[in-house]
Structure formats: structure tokens, C-alpha cells
Amino acid sequence: MILSGKSSLKNAPAVEALVRRHRLRPIELLPWAIAVAAYFLFPGYLALGSQIFIMVLFALSLDLILGYAGIITLGHAAFFGVGAYTAGILAVQGWHEPISGLIAAGIVAAIVGLVSGLVILRTHGLTLLMLTLAIVFMLNEAANKAGFITGGADGLQGIAIDPIFGTFRFDMFSRTAYWYALAVLFLGWAFVRLLVHSPFGRSLTGIRENVARMHAIGTPVRRRLVTAYTISAGLAGVAGGLLAQTTEFVALNVISFELSGAVLIMLIFGGVGRLYGAFIGAPVYMIAEDELAKADPVYWLFWIGLILILIVMFARGGILGLIDQALHQIRRRRK
Amino acid sequence: MTAVLETRGLNKSFGALQVAQDIDFRLEAGARHALIGPNGAGKTTFVNLITGRLRPSSGQILLSGEDVTHLPQEARVKRGLGRTFQINQLFKGLSVLENVALAVAERDGVGGDMLRVAGARRAVAEEAYALLERLRIADDALKPVRELPYGRQRLVEIAIALGLNPKVLLLDEPAAGVPSTESAIILELIEELPPDIAVLIIEHDMDLVFRFARRITVLVQGAVLVEGTPGEIAADARVREVYLGERGHV
Amino acid sequence: MDAVIAAIVSILFHGTAYAMILYIVSVGLSVTMGLMGFANLAHGVFAMAGGYVTVTLMNDYGVPFALSLLVACLVVGLASIVIERVLYARLYAASELEQVLFTIGLIFMAIAAAKFVWGPFAQRFAMPEALQGQIELGTRSFPAYRAFLIVVSIAIILGLWLGIERTNLGARIRAAVDNRRMAQSLGINTGRLFTLTFALGSALAALGGGLGAEILAINPTYAIEHLVYFLIVVSVGGLGSVRGPFVAALLIGIGDTACKYLVPEIGAFFIYAATMALLLWRPAGLFGRA
Numbered sequence: 001m002i003l004s005g006k007s008s009l010k011n012a013p014a015v016e017a018l019v020r021r022h023r024l025r026p027i028e029l030l031p032w033a034i035a036v037a038a039y040f041l042f043p044g045y046l047a048l049g050s051q052i053f054i055m056v057l058f059a060l061s062l063d064l065i066l067g068y069a070g071i072i073t074l075g076h077a078a079f080f081g082v083g084a085y086t087a088g089i090l091a092v093q094g095w096h097e098p099i100s101g102l103i104a105a106g107i108v109a110a111i112v113g114l115v116s117g118l119v120i121l122r123t124h125g126l127t128l129l130m131l132t133l134a135i136v137f138m139l140n141e142a143a144n145k146a147g148f149i150t151g152g153a154d155g156l157q158g159i160a161i162d163p164i165f166g167t168f169r170f171d172m173f174s175r176t177a178y179w180y181a182l183a184v185l186f187l188g189w190a191f192v193r194l195l196v197h198s199p200f201g202r203s204l205t206g207i208r209e210n211v212a213r214m215h216a217i218g219t220p221v222r223r224r225l226v227t228a229y230t231i232s233a234g235l236a237g238v239a240g241g242l243l244a245q246t247t248e249f250v251a252l253n254v255i256s257f258e259l260s261g262a263v264l265i266m267l268i269f270g271g272v273g274r275l276y277g278a279f280i281g282a283p284v285y286m287i288a289e290d291e292l293a294k295a296d297p298v299y300w301l302f303w304i305g306l307i308l309i310l311i312v313m314f315a316r317g318g319i320l321g322l323i324d325q326a327l328h329q330i331r332r333r334r335k
Numbered sequence: 336m337t338a339v340l341e342t343r344g345l346n347k348s349f350g351a352l353q354v355a356q357d358i359d360f361r362l363e364a365g366a367r368h369a370l371i372g373p374n375g376a377g378k379t380t381f382v383n384l385i386t387g388r389l390r391p392s393s394g395q396i397l398l399s400g401e402d403v404t405h406l407p408q409e410a411r412v413k414r415g416l417g418r419t420f421q422i423n424q425l426f427k428g429l430s431v432l433e434n435v436a437l438a439v440a441e442r443d444g445v446g447g448d449m450l451r452v453a454g455a456r457r458a459v460a461e462e463a464y465a466l467l468e469r470l471r472i473a474d475d476a477l478k479p480v481r482e483l484p485y486g487r488q489r490l491v492e493i494a495i496a497l498g499l500n501p502k503v504l505l506l507d508e509p510a511a512g513v514p515s516t517e518s519a520i521i522l523e524l525i526e527e528l529p530p531d532i533a534v535l536i537i538e539h540d541m542d543l544v545f546r547f548a549r550r551i552t553v554l555v556q557g558a559v560l561v562e563g564t565p566g567e568i569a570a571d572a573r574v575r576e577v578y579l580g581e582r583g584h585v
Numbered sequence: 586m587d588a589v590i591a592a593i594v595s596i597l598f599h600g601t602a603y604a605m606i607l608y609i610v611s612v613g614l615s616v617t618m619g620l621m622g623f624a625n626l627a628h629g630v631f632a633m634a635g636g637y638v639t640v641t642l643m644n645d646y647g648v649p650f651a652l653s654l655l656v657a658c659l660v661v662g663l664a665s666i667v668i669e670r671v672l673y674a675r676l677y678a679a680s681e682l683e684q685v686l687f688t689i690g691l692i693f694m695a696i697a698a699a700k701f702v703w704g705p706f707a708q709r710f711a712m713p714e715a716l717q718g719q720i721e722l723g724t725r726s727f728p729a730y731r732a733f734l735i736v737v738s739i740a741i742i743l744g745l746w747l748g749i750e751r752t753n754l755g756a757r758i759r760a761a762v763d764n765r766r767m768a769q770s771l772g773i774n775t776g777r778l779f780t781l782t783f784a785l786g787s788a789l790a791a792l793g794g795g796l797g798a799e800i801l802a803i804n805p806t807y808a809i810e811h812l813v814y815f816l817i818v819v820s821v822g823g824l825g826s827v828r829g830p831f832v833a834a835l836l837i838g839i840g841d842t843a844c845k846y847l848v849p850e851i852g853a854f855f856i857y858a859a860t861m862a863l864l865l866w867r868p869a870g871l872f873g874r875a
Contacts, residue, residue: 014432014467014476015460072682119861123868126624126824129685130816131861137813138857145850199440199456200449206437209426216386216424217438217499218412219446227447257809261689268686298700305693312687313675 022197031279035182046174052286053181054242057188059266059278061235066264067273068196069228070208071121074260075132076236078116078139081255083109083237088156088244089149096162102184102241109237110230112139117229121222133257140255156250170246177246184242188235195231196275204228205273265308271320280319337400339364339415339533340385340503345394347384347557354380355391356558362503366533369548371541373577377557378537379421382505386418387411398503412441417501421508421537423492427481431472431491434480435463438498466494471520486517493521504528506536510543522546545569553577594725596843602731604838605738606797608831610811611818612745613786619762619825621677621779626688628790629808629815630695634661635791636803637699640708650713654795662788669783674776692808699805707804730799737796742831745789749827758782762825814841817860823873832871 038049062076083105090101120131143150150156163169168176195201203224206214214221244250253259262285270281293300315322340362347355354377362368370378383389385396387408396404398414426434439459440446448455467473470490475483480491493509509525510518525547528534538544544551544565551568553560561571568574614628638657642648648656672691676684716733719726749755761768761778769775794803801811818837822830837856845852864870 012461012464012473012476014430014473015457015464017477018430018432018436018460019457066682072685074685119865123864125681126618126816127820127864127868127870129624130813130820131864133813133816134857134860138854141853195449198449199445199459200447202433202437203441203446205429206426209428210424212388212420213424213426213495214437215388215408216412216418216420217495218409218441220409224447257812261693264686264689272682298697301693302697302701305690305695305697308690308693309672309687312679312683312690316683 022193028276031276032186039178043173046178048286048290050174050177050181050246051243052283053178053185054239054246055263055266055282055286056278057181057185057242058236058239059263059270059282060188060192060275061232061239062263062267063272063275063278064192064195064204064235065229065232066267067277068201068208069204069225071225071229072129073132074129074257074264075134075136076232076263077257077259078132078136078255079109079113079233079236080240080243080259080263081139081143081250082112083240084244084250084254085143085150085156085240086237087241088159088250091159091161091245092156096160098161098164098180098245101161101245102238105241105244106234106238109240110234112237113233114226114230117226117233121225121229136255136257136260140252143252143255150252151250153252155252156244157248159244159248159250161245161248170248174246181242181246184238188238192235193275200224200227208273265304267318268308268311269318271318274317274320277318277320284319338362338397339366339399340535341395341397341400342385343395343397345381345384345396346392347380347389348392354557355384355394356556358394358554358557358559360552360559362533362535364502364533365530366535367547367549368533368535369544369551370535370537370554371539371544371551372554372560375556376554378554379507380557381554382418382507382535382537385411385505386416412499412501415502416505417496417499417503418505419492419496419507419509421511423485423488425480425488425491425495428479430477431467431480431483432460432463432476434491435466435494435498436460438495439463439466442499463494463498466498470494470524484514486513489513490517490520493524501532503533504535506534508537508539510538510540591725592846596846597839598727598735599731600839600842601835602734602738602838603800603842604834605735605742606793606800607814607818607838608793608834609738609741609796610790610793611815611822611830611834612827613783613789614815615819615822615824615826615830616758616762617779617783617786618819620758620765620782623673623677624681624684624688625673626685626812626816627691627695627808628786629812630692631661631665631787632790632794632801632811633695633699633803633805633807634664634794635788636794636798636801636807637703637708638791639795640710640798640803641703643711643713644709650716654792657791657795658788661791662784665787666780666784669780673783674779677779692812695808696805699807703805705805707802708798710798710803712799734796734800741789741792746827754781813857817856819870821860821863821870823870826870826872829870829872 035053039046042049058080065071065073086108087101087105090104095101116135120128120135123131144152147153161170164176164180170176203214203219206219207221207224211221240254243254266281266285267277268281269284270277270279289300311318317324338361342358342360345355345358346353358381370381372378380389384391387406391404394404395402398411398416401414403411403414426437436459437446439462443455443459445455445459464473464476467476470493472487472490472494475487480488483491489509493506496504510521513521522543525534525536536547548565550562551565552562553568553574555577560573560577561568563571610629610632614625617623617625635657638660639653642653642656643650672687676687712730716730718729720729720732749759757768757773757778760771761773761775765775794801801807814837818830818833821836822833840859841853841856844855848855
């Protein structure tokens with residue numbers, strides 16, 4: 001260390017702030033408290049609840065690659081779908097154990113992510129975006145054509161899942177599904193949280209902020225991006241696997257532009273690159289969809305489109321961004 | 336003695352436009368070398384070729400005797416190459432401390448760590464902070480870079496390059512457009528750089544060049560016009576001719 | 586052997602017709618993308634709108650084909666001016682993510698509007714009588730409409746290329762695509778140029794949508810269904826290029842037709858794989874700049 005040495009000020013506040021940034025803050029327990037409370041407060045909505053957890057995990061995986069690494073993708077549903085089909089097909093073919101099925105879903109999706117990432121992350125901008133879209137369409141075609149194993153346009157049916165750990169049976173009130181999905185979400189969240197606060201995660205932010213600079217400080221940029229993309233794909237695959245196991249059905253539109261768009265919108269609603277945007281955006285979207293879309297899907301699509309445009313124009317940081325602004329105003333008034 | 340940095344017959348053209356012509360260049364350990372020339376002479380292009388941002392059309396680049404011509408940027412950085420950009424390339428949304436910490440972390444090889452190694456992180460942060468203190472920007476450590484005035488941003492740019500502990504440091508117009516307080520800090524820093532680092536500065540400010548450089552290379556239209564000691568360069572008629580319409584900094 | 590030749594000719598013919606439509610719709614996207622650096626995923630919406638207007642005028646009001654196309658171009662072109670000034674222009678400096686989200690929002694709204702007004706099913710294209718049936722060329726017969734399509738498209742494309750190369754406007758567009766800042770310092774009003782180019786590109790897309798209604802059916806999800814192909818044509822052709830997407834469209838159009846005909850099981854798959862391979866070899870497209 002020829003140019004610098006240990007600072008004279010051993011515990012400089014700036015250093016402390018940086019090193020302590022990852023510490024858990026009490027408010028971060030709020031989503032989990034709400035999830036547990038909801039089980040007792042809304043016993044009739046447990047199916048919706050588990051779907052929400054699944055989408056939060058899905059959106060979280062997208063946030064890793066989009067919010068943190070800055071790679072815009074319209075193809076993330078591909079990995080979700082691959083995971084769903086993997087878990088579903090395993091069950092249909094005779095492997096009914098849920099947890100190993102879920103792990104398999106994640107691994108297969110991660111492999112697809114790795115291979116496609118190696119190929120398409122050589123490009124950037126519109127070309128990259130287009131390639132992510134192409135992958136979704138390709139895999140959708142593949143799933144459609146391989147009807148003998150995927151069920152094609154009719155979807156994959158007959159997915160039977162064994163009780164978890166041999167004791168917790170999947171019941172028709174979705175109680176087991178609720179806790180199963182919540183537990184998996186918790187693990188996924190813990191992992192992503194660890195990741196984004198690690199040097200790896202910070203380097204992703206660096207790549208997003210200024211890739212030229214990252215190259216110039218010796219970062220193996222493409223390797224980091226492919227790694228992040230693979231992890232993100234694996235997590236999306238786990239979310240998809242959860243869907244297959246809890247709903248016991250996989251529809252073809254699980255690999256679609258529409259789903260990629262939906263999860264993107266959820267993330268934008270909540271706030272991109274904030275870790276918790278997924279936790280706000282997914283529930284808001286899912287609940288709104290549950291209420292409004294069933295009545296009139298055309299109406300729903302129109303308003304989603306409009307809200308998306310309004311967010312881009314006026315509220316780029318999503319709901320978390322708006323909260324930030326509000327807090328900022330409050331602090332200023334206090335001074 | 337092996338040069339820490341050497342180029343042999345370096346050429347680069349964009350179609351019919353040749354921006355680097357047959358450049359032979361050597362930098363020894365501990366060098367204090369300036370690269371001067373009129374605007375558009377290809378000085379930044381030369382640096383981009385050395386760092387790997389641009390691929391040469393032909394020629395070789397060697398770092399401590401090793402041929403790095405086909406290695407990517409990051410591999411050259413790992414072999415001791417550090418640079419600042421003519422226009423600041425910073426992480427505008429991140430704090431000043433974090434900007435430098437990223438560089439230190441990469442240098443230490445922990446940039447890709449996914450599991451927090453708490454001790455290493457503190458060490459990285461402390462070293463980054465020490466650098467900020469040396470450049471007298473420690474007070475701004477937690478501020479997002481975009482909130483800093485240009486001069487202080489330039490100091491962050493230099494701190495990042497220093498954080499890499501380079502063996503070869505390429506400074507592209509480090510003091511350009513910087514107010515006097517900060518440029519004084521920069522000049523002082525350059526003078527205090529460890530003697531074993533090789534430093535190449537691109538500069539237009541002749542006072543700085545003659546104060547700092549022990550050798551000067553003059554680049555005109557992508558080719559080396561002449562190379563020598565400051566005395567030789569000052570006396571060279573061709574150099575004066577080239578600069579006749581270009582007194583001082585445009 | 587005869588059957589093989591017949592198959593090849595048929596593939597070339599239908600593939601070319603498809604390619605022409607792809608090109609006419611996509612060329613506007615290529616130019617605006619190269620000019621403004623704006624990823625307009627909603628470009629297909631303008632083609633769809635052109636298709637809907639054309640078909641509605643013909644089906645519901647008995648307007649002749651040519652006139653319907655003209656009106657469609659004008660209507661969509663004018664509407665696009667408004668949309669560009671009011672919405673797009675605000676986002677030229679925005680991040681790529683914001684631009685993508687905005688255009689997705691537009692697509693969603695367009696799909697919903699189309700479903701609401703015209704229902705979810707594809708629009709019937711009542712082919713004008715003069716263009717129905719087959720025409721004889723040597724020993725083979727071809728659908729008259731597609732032959733007409735190819736001829737008219739070539740005329741349009743030649744007109745476009747002449748316009749880009751020979752007119753003042755074309756020169757300004759080319760200059761601004763090449764180097765926007767330089768063009769501005771030369772006094773070219775880039776704001777107005779953007780609007781004009783955007784309008785022309787959208788009008789062309791509308792023309793392509795209306796002309797191609799027989800090949801690319803007009804339905805509410807048109808903009809999404811064909812989005813990938815428009816993007817492929819532009820990426821492979823090279824952003825900002827006018828000629829590049831033409832070659833790309835031919836490759837894609839003929840290639841896709843060939844694959845779907847010869848190996849229908851994995852037909853569409855092949856085009857995506859080929860696109861990826863091509864872009865890995867030439868990331869900036871065939872005629873793009875790195």
C-alpha cells in the first residue's frame with residue numbers, strides 16, 4: 001500500500017457508514033410481519049397470498065439484473081417458465097418430492113440463463129433487448145411444439161406434489177402453499193439481500209452506473225454480468241417452480257412477453273434497484289389485477305398502460321421513490 | 336532493463352483516417368513522461384490503445400515485457416495499468432468513498448466476492464478513505480459524486496486511479512478545466528507520487544509539463560514528431576512551428 | 586426436380602412479399618432509432634393503426650383500396666406528430682429503461698383500445714376485385730395480390746431511397762443520423778427533423794400495415810406479435826441504415842418462409858437462432874456502425 005495507509009482517523013464516520021450499510025434495519029421486518037398477519041386476517045385469500053409471494057420472488061430476481069446490473073430485459077418470463085415446466089414435468093413423470101423438484105427447477109433455469117447470457121450479453125442496447133425478446137418467443141414456440149411433454153397450448157396438467165417433508169400436505173385452502181411460498185421467498189430474499197450488499201453486488205451497481213470506469217479499474221465486466229444473469233435466472237426458475245407446485249398447473253403463457261411485461265411493471269410500480277420495490281409492486285399489481293381484471297380485462301390493460309406511462313413521466317422511482325420524496329420534504333420542513 | 340510500458344509500431348486507422356502511425360514508445364520504471372501535441376494529434380487515442388479501449392490495427396503493446404496487445408482492458412489493469420479519463424468517468428450516483436472503494440476492492444481481488452468478508456470490507460473502506468484524505472476530499476466522503484463541483488470530481492477521478500496502486504499511471508489532462516485550489520492539490524500529488532511508478536501525463540499546460548516531465552514526447556497527427564528532454568524539446572524548431580498557432584491551452 | 590424448383594420459386598415469391606411488408610414497416614423504426622437513439626418498441630402500433638383504418642374504410646364505408654391506404658397514412662402520420670410532440674419528445678433524454686417502459690405502456694393502451702373498438706378477432710381483409718385470383722407467369726400461377734404487393738413495394742422503396750439520397754430533407758436526415766451534434770451546429774433544426782422523420786416513419790408503417798393486411802393479419806395484438814420480427818430486421822440491418830434493413834428483411838422473410846415450409850416443426854425457431862448467430866458475428870448488424 002504505497003500510496004495510502006491506514007487512516008489516521010481509525011473510526012471515520014464515513015467508513016463506519018459504508019461498512020454498516022448492510023445491517024438489518026427494523027423496518028425491513030415489516031413485510032414479513034404483514035405476511036404472517038395476513039394468514040390470520042385473510043384466511044380466504046391464501047391462494048392469492050401464495051401467488052403474490054411467487055411474484056415477489058420473480059420480481060426480486062428481475063430487480064437483481066435490471067435494477068442493480070442495469071440490464072433491460074423483456075425475456076425474464078423465459079426463466080420463470082422453464083422453472084415452472086421443469087418442476088411440473090418432473091412431477092408428471094413421477095418425481096413428486098417438492099423441494100428437490102424446486103431445486104431442480106432453479107438449476108435448469110440457471111443453466112438456460114447461463115447459456116443465453118453467454119450468448120446475448122455480448123451485445124447491448126436495443127440489440128440486447130431484442131435478443132431477450134427473441135428468447136422468450138423461441139422458448140414459447142418450443143414449449144408449444146413439444147406438446148407431448150409440456151401439454152402444449154392446453155398446458156401441463158396432472159401435477160401431483162407430495163407433502164413437504166412428508167408431513168405438510170398441500171391442502172385445498174392453500175395453507176401449506178402459503179407457508180411454503182413464504183419460506184422460499186424468505187430464503188430468496190435473504191440471499192439477494194446478501195448479494196446486493198456484497199462487493200459483487202456493489203460492482204453490479206458500478207457496471208450500471210459507468211461501465212467504462214468499471215473496465216478501467218480491472219473489473220471482468222462480462223463475467224460479472226453473466227454470473228448475475230445466471231443467478232437471476234435461477235431465482236426466477238425457483239419462482240416458476242413454486243407456481244407449478246402450488247397451482248398444480250402450468251399454462252403456456254408462463255413463457256410470454258405479457259408475463260415479462262407484467263413483472264417489469266410490478267417492479268417499476270414499487271421502485272427499481274431498491275430491493276423492496278418487488279415487495280410493494282407485486283402485491284399492489286396482483287391485488288389490483290384480482291379485483292379489476294376479472295371484471296374487464298380490456299379495461300385493465302388500458303389502465304396498466306396508462307399508469308405505466310404516467311409513472312415514467314412523473315414518478316420514475318415508483319412508489320418507493322415517491323415515499324423518498326415525501327420523506328425528503330418532511331425532513332426539509334423540520335429544518 | 337525492461338521498460339514497464341512499451342509500444343512497438345503501433346498503428347490505428349478508422350478507414351482512411353490514420354490516428355496512430357507507427358508509434359514506438361518506452362516508459363521506464365519511475366519515469367516522469369509528458370505527451371504533448373496539438374488538438375487532434377491522437378494523444379487520447381494513444382492512451383486508449385494502451386489501455387485496451389481501442390484495438391490497434393497493427394503493432395504491439397507490452398507491459399513489463401509481456402505482450403498484452405490482445406488482452407482485454409481488465410487484464411491490463413490487473414498487470415498494473417491505471418488511467419484517468421480526459422472527461423471524468425465516475426459513478427455519479429454513488430458516494431465519493433464508494434467510488435474509490437470499488438477500485439480498491441477490484442485491486443484487492445475481492446470485487447467479485449458474494450459473501451461478505453467483513454474484515455476485508457473494512458480494510459477496503461479505510462484505504463479508500465485514506466486516499467480521500469490525501470486528496471483532501473474526505474469531507475465529501477458520503478456525498479454522491481454528482482453533487483460535487485467539477486474540480487472536486489476530478490480529484491475523485493484521480494483517487495480512483497491511485498486506488499489501483501498502478502505501476503504505470505496514465506493521466507489524461509488531469510488539471511484541465513480545474514480551478515486553482517484543486518489543480519494545486521493535483522500538482523502537489525503528482526510531484527509526490529512514489530518514485531517507482533511510471534507516470535505518463537497528457538497535458539496542454541506547458542508550465543506543468545516543463546515542471547514535471549523528465550522526458551517529453553511530441554505527437555502530431557498520430558505520429559511521434561520528436562522525443563527528448565525538456566531542454567531538447569524547448570529548443571526544437573519543429574516543435575515551435577507546430578505550436579506557433581497554439582500558444583498555451585486552447 | 587420440377588417439384589423442387591416449384592417449391593423454391595414459391596418460397597422466394599411468398600418470402601419476398603413478406604419481406605417487402607416487413608421492410609416497409611420497419612424502415613421507419615430503423616431511421617428514428619438511428620436518428621433519436623430512441624428504442625420505439627411501439628412502432629408496430631402505427632402499422633396496426635394503418636391496417637385498422639384501411640380495413641375499416643374498405644369494409645364499413647366501401648372506400649376503394651388505394652384511397653383507404655392514403656387516408657390511413659395521412660391519419661396515422663398526423664396522429665403520430667401529435668403523439669411525438671406531446672409524449673415522445675419528453676423522453677429523448679430519458680434513460681433507455683424509461684423509453685422502453687413508455688413504449689410498452691403505449692402498446693398496452695393500443696391493444697386495449699383496438700380490442701374495445703374492433704373486438705379481439707382479426708379483421709377481414711376484403712381484397713379488391715382487381716387483385717383477386719391468380720396471374721400466370723410462364724408455367725406457374727401466383728396469387729395476384731402478392732405479385733401486386735411486391736411490385737408496389739418495390740416502387741415505394743425506390744421512391745424512399747431516392748427521397749433519402751436526393752432530397753434536402755433526406756440529406757438532413759442522413760446528416761443527423763450520422764452525427765447529431767454536428768448537424769445541430771450546422772443549423773439543422775433537429776427537433777423539427779425528429780418530428781418530421783417520426784411522422785414519415787409512422788406513415789410508412791401505416792402503409793405497410795394496410796398493404797400487408799393479407800399477410801400480417803390485423804388484430805389487437807399485432808404490435809406484439811410482430812415486434813420481434815421488426816426488431817430483428819432493424820438490428821440485423823443496422824440501426825439508422827436505410828438499405829441494411831432491406832437486406833435483413835429479405836433474409837428474414839425468405840428464410841422464415843422457407844423454414845416454415847420445409848421444417849414446420851421447428852420453423853420459427855430457426856430464424857431466432859440465425860439472428861443470434863448473425864448478431865454475434867456482427868453485433869452492429871450487417872450495415873450498422875459499431
